[in-house]
Amino acid sequence: MSTPFLPYGRQSISEDDIAAVTAVLRSDFLTQGPEVERFETALREAGGAKHAIAYSHGTAALFGACWAAGVGPGDEIVTSAITFAASANCAAYLGALPVFADVRADTCGIDVASIERAITPRTKVLIPVDFTGQPADLAQVYALAKKHGLLVIEDAAHSLGATYQGESVGCGRYADMTMLSFHPVKHVTTGEGGAVLTNDDNLAQRLRLFRNHGIERDEARFVAQPNPGPWYHEMQELGHNFRLTDMQAALGRSQMGRLGLFVERRRAIAALYAELLLDLPRVRPLVQLPDRASSYHLYAVQIDLAAAGKGRAEVMQQLRQLGIGTQVHYIPVYRHPYHQRALAAAGKPHLPEQFPNAEAYYADALSLPMYPALTDDDVTRVVAALRQVVGVG
Numbered sequence: 001m002s003t004p005f006l007p008y009g010r011q012s013i014s015e016d017d018i019a020a021v022t023a024v025l026r027s028d029f030l031t032q033g034p035e036v037e038r039f040e041t042a043l044r045e046a047g048g049a050k051h052a053i054a055y056s057h058g059t060a061a062l063f064g065a066c067w068a069a070g071v072g073p074g075d076e077i078v079t080s081a082i083t084f085a086a087s088a089n090c091a092a093y094l095g096a097l098p099v100f101a102d103v104r105a106d107t108c109g110i111d112v113a114s115i116e117r118a119i120t121p122r123t124k125v126l127i128p129v130d131f132t133g134q135p136a137d138l139a140q141v142y143a144l145a146k147k148h149g150l151l152v153i154e155d156a157a158h159s160l161g162a163t164y165q166g167e168s169v170g171c172g173r174y175a176d177m178t179m180l181s182f183h184p185v186k187h188v189t190t191g192e193g194g195a196v197l198t199n200d201d202n203l204a205q206r207l208r209l210f211r212n213h214g215i216e217r218d219e220a221r222f223v224a225q226p227n228p229g230p231w232y233h234e235m236q237e238l239g240h241n242f243r244l245t246d247m248q249a250a251l252g253r254s255q256m257g258r259l260g261l262f263v264e265r266r267r268a269i270a271a272l273y274a275e276l277l278l279d280l281p282r283v284r285p286l287v288q289l290p291d292r293a294s295s296y297h298l299y300a301v302q303i304d305l306a307a308a309g310k311g312r313a314e315v316m317q318q319l320r321q322l323g324i325g326t327q328v329h330y331i332p333v334y335r336h337p338y339h340q341r342a343l344a345a346a347g348k349p350h351l352p353e354q355f356p357n358a359e360a361y362y363a364d365a366l367s368l369p370m371y372p373a374l375t376d377d378d379v380t381r382v383v384a385a386l387r388q389v390v391g392v393g
């Protein structure tokens, strides 16, 4: 019997996906064209937002969202200590200082009281992260933001297909902009890619400018009036080339047709893990709150390493020998040397003792395999391997 290696995450590509991409290769458009518009329509409809603006990467989409929000030198943004570095870097690109809030001990989602303590007169934007696919405390974050006159950019890289208080992530009830990523481990992939959803016409317009060099092609918005001629366009802002290609968008649109199935399968895998892990008290899943439904980008657990009598590196290595891939999501972002330097230079060093929940989580967290193609037998195999490596106690 073969025992294939199970990574912590991976894409699911169908023959239809491949056909959709090859059809674009035979068409007139390779970069941003009609397929990008169709993909944007699918995203807008899935999220329930007025606008979707596709980007070349999720990170570029976050960068564009910060720019559209007017983030600049001297500003601060607040994001979660436990996230991918991109949630913070997007503001640093614009000369702003990313500062960090601690997380809740139960869900590892951003802690609202900790955000409130981090807000200063320089704060411009809050960037909550829907960690592992479970939406953050969005209503409370949004209320806090509006009390202080701030915009909310929801980092929903993990949570496409999730719901919060019965509404889709991306609908914009509690976010001014919602960012998505289409990296291969995410719910839907375009290889590399991202998007921003928003209901705000002005922000949507700025997001479109930023991804295409700051160039305006709509004569109604030209500074030069009347329109000098059919060749004419205006570079009104310093934007970038962050366009998604039509090949990528075709893949994304084809994948969006299976988003419901992907999320359903991820939830079934999570339910099976939760059930099987009841027998392994040394392995504790994150708490799932009743007013929101995760779309499970990750399946993160905390391991009682003291009871297991081994370090995390040893646990990871022994699981790997049994064909099980795991990863740690994430190193608290303020621990990275770049952010340490930036925070220290700004007179705001972040010390581990100021982030008790992030540190406690980081000490024993592990992400187990989670992707739609994982079978029930695979899940059983992962739990059996955990039983062997960390014991039952």
Ligand SMILES: *Cc1c(COP(=O)(O)O)cnc(C)c1O
Residues within 6 Å of the ligand: 057, 058, 059, 060, 083, 084, 086, 087, 129, 155, 157, 158, 181, 182, 183, 192, 193, 194
């Ligand atoms: C994946 C991810 C991003 C960035 O997305 P890319 O598409 O890889 O640039 C941002 N934030 C979080 C939390 C992510 O997991």
